[in-house]
Amino acid sequence: MKARFPFAVVFYVIAAQIGHAQDPLPSWNDTASKKAIVAFVEKVSKEGSPDFVPAPERIATFDNDGTLWAEQPIYFQFAFVIDRIKALAPKHPEWKTKEPFASLLKGDMKGVAASGEKGVMTMLAATHAGMTTEEFSRTVADWIATARHPKTGRPYIEMVYQPMIELLAYLRANGFKCFIVSGGGIEFMRPWTEKVYGIPPEQVVGSSGKLKFEMRDGKPVLVKLPEINLIDDKAGKPVGIQMHIGRRPIAAFGNSDGDQQMLEWTMAGDGSRFALIVHHDDAEREWAYDRKSHVGQLDKAWDEAVAKGWTVVSMKEDWKTVFPAR
Amino acid sequence: MKARFPFAVVFYVIAAQIGHAQDPLPSWNDTASKKAIVAFVEKVSKEGSPDFVPAPERIATFDNDGTLWAEQPIYFQFAFVIDRIKALAPKHPEWKTKEPFASLLKGDMKGVAASGEKGVMTMLAATHAGMTTEEFSRTVADWIATARHPKTGRPYIEMVYQPMIELLAYLRANGFKCFIVSGGGIEFMRPWTEKVYGIPPEQVVGSSGKLKFEMRDGKPVLVKLPEINLIDDKAGKPVGIQMHIGRRPIAAFGNSDGDQQMLEWTMAGDGSRFALIVHHDDAEREWAYDRKSHVGQLDKAWDEAVAKGWTVVSMKEDWKTVFPAR
Numbered sequence A, B: 001m002k003a004r005f006p007f008a009v010v011f012y013v014i015a016a017q018i019g020h021a022q023d024p025l026p027s028w029n030d031t032a033s034k035k036a037i038v039a040f041v042e043k044v045s046k047e048g049s050p051d052f053v054p055a056p057e058r059i060a061t062f063d064n065d066g067t068l069w070a071e072q073p074i075y076f077q078f079a080f081v082i083d084r085i086k087a088l089a090p091k092h093p094e095w096k097t098k099e100p101f102a103s104l105l106k107g108d109m110k111g112v113a114a115s116g117e118k119g120v121m122t123m124l125a126a127t128h129a130g131m132t133t134e135e136f137s138r139t140v141a142d143w144i145a146t147a148r149h150p151k152t153g154r155p156y157i158e159m160v161y162q163p164m165i166e167l168l169a170y171l172r173a174n175g176f177k178c179f180i181v182s183g184g185g186i187e188f189m190r191p192w193t194e195k196v197y198g199i200p201p202e203q204v205v206g207s208s209g210k211l212k213f214e215m216r217d218g219k220p221v222l223v224k225l226p227e228i229n230l231i232d233d234k235a236g237k238p239v240g241i242q243m244h245i246g247r248r249p250i251a252a253f254g255n256s257d258g259d260q261q262m263l264e265w266t267m268a269g270d271g272s273r274f275a276l277i278v279h280h281d282d283a284e285r286e287w288a289y290d291r292k293s294h295v296g297q298l299d300k301a302w303d304e305a306v307a308k309g310w311t312v313v314s315m316k317e318d319w320k321t322v323f324p325a326r
Helices: A006-021 A032-045 A076-091 A093-097 A101-105 A109-114 A116-128 A133-146 A162-173 A186-197 A236-244 A257-267 A300-308 B006-021 B032-045 B076-091 B093-097 B101-106 B109-114 B116-128 B133-146 B162-173 B186-197 B236-244 B257-267 B300-308
Strands: A059-062 A177-185 A204-216 A219-230 A251-254 A274-279 A311-314 B059-062 B177-185 B204-216 B219-230 B251-254 B274-279 B311-314
Touching: A032 A162, A032 A274, A032 A311, A059 A162, A076 A093, A076 A101, A076 A116, A076 A133, A093 A101, A101 A109, A101 A116, A109 A116, A116 A219, A133 A186, A133 A219, A162 A177, A162 A251, A177 A186, A177 A236, A186 A204, A204 A236, A204 B236, A219 A236, A219 B236, A219 B257, A236 A257, A236 B204, A236 B219, A251 A257, A257 A274, A257 A300, A257 B219, A274 A300, A300 A311, B032 B162, B032 B274, B032 B311, B059 B162, B076 B093, B076 B101, B076 B116, B076 B133, B093 B101, B101 B109, B101 B116, B109 B116, B116 B219, B133 B186, B133 B219, B162 B177, B162 B251, B177 B186, B177 B236, B186 B204, B204 B236, B219 B236, B236 B257, B251 B257, B257 B274, B257 B300, B274 B300, B300 B311
Parallel strands: A059 A177, A059 A251, A177 A204, A251 A274, A274 A311, B059 B177, B059 B251, B177 B204, B251 B274, B274 B311
Antiparallel strands: A204 A219, B204 B219
């Protein structure tokens, strides 16, 4: 009873063993943060361990902006909004005198900011609604392939954190299912998260607008409406998790007060759990901001992390590298 | 360079080969329906085939009521609602004179029906809202473990279709990711779909109410509100698919007009696609109903299936067995 391909099988087994023997998190310094991650992953994935968690329940959720990719000097989705408004402006001559478009087209960001939440909703409606889901997906895919970060000149999908990419792969290799749970738009992330993070569209949770099914020339389409369905931020994150995943994560990763409730929800379950906050304290290699920042403010969640012993990652101390090598 | 466990590996390889050689759909008769299923699965999962679809895109969606389990004499979730109202009645003396509760508690189903859509919403609010997601989940789990079908006396989770259970396993074995997309409640299905169908909570899409995150005695909870979030039926099914999955299925399975738009949405994509409708034409082993039925009406979707050459399964002709052996 000889098997036909023992060599190939043996090769994979050995490769897997070598893989495990190597450091799965080479971009992390050998500090307490890394040790806490590895200790957690090993105890929940080792059969027979008192902290063992069956693979289907190994759900991990990740914030995106500031946790998996950068969010300075402005949220990248806002850079997309600005580029879209500029691109669509020739078709909207009325925008020259209509706020917040008029200020934005003149490059007057203070004027845009003055338009407040209403201005944001107006810009979102103009750039994220009124087209089909497929049209929007293509627009995002085109933008992400060509747009460049204003400071580094790199494509936005290279503004991701190498240590977090390794962490995603490490968790997956240990039977975890990783989800994004972001305040960003669900349809803005899905066109590229599978390629960049290995996270497929069905594992992306985000803010969303309502959709409408209709027939156009005998073909069904889904039209994006200018109405909010879910704001997947702060108290909306546990809601998004329940809506989409339907079970409580055992590990959650964030960087700001927008992630506080997700971390609380994760930690309030039974058994072994893990919460991590990325602290942006590296002005040299990335940016340094926390309690007073308008983008990715980290204040209350930081206090809670310290009080409860959650892992707080110092980008400066814990990360060997920040962005992927060019 | 000898591997440590070639025997175990070889055993699994051989077991997998034997498994593949056996009929993966033993409860299906060898008719055109079965042949169409197998032909589709083989062509999309065979690398090098002109119809090959990469595994991550092999998304299949299944309606639940009437497609994976029975739906007669009433939708099983409605049986749950009735049982819950009876169980909660002692705490609600006012229900004795308040419709539709008064009629229901007297067993007057015509009176309940007369309360119309408003009555349904009132009963749903009384039984599906006002508690936390965890409390509701436990209530469903308790009910499904004890309640019995009025005609067969079997637990509801044994009122599932054996041929469809085999189909789910066959698709999974060929790299498909199977989702439920049901008009039924998402939180009503999730407590048992993993055990019964092998479909985890995060792959269940259904109708849902809004949720609210709040702190109770310092512990975070999600409270079920009496407000509709999504009616995942008819034109709501493609919406639910896009919201939750974010990519178009390549195969969809239903049994009623409530599934028509899901099948249309699935078939309108590029490449090889598959649509199937289960026709309930077996009064002896199950029930026979279609165009005039109040439950699981199959009328327009049937016409479209015939016109477009979708696979229409005759329970009577195509299925060797209907329910799992006792």
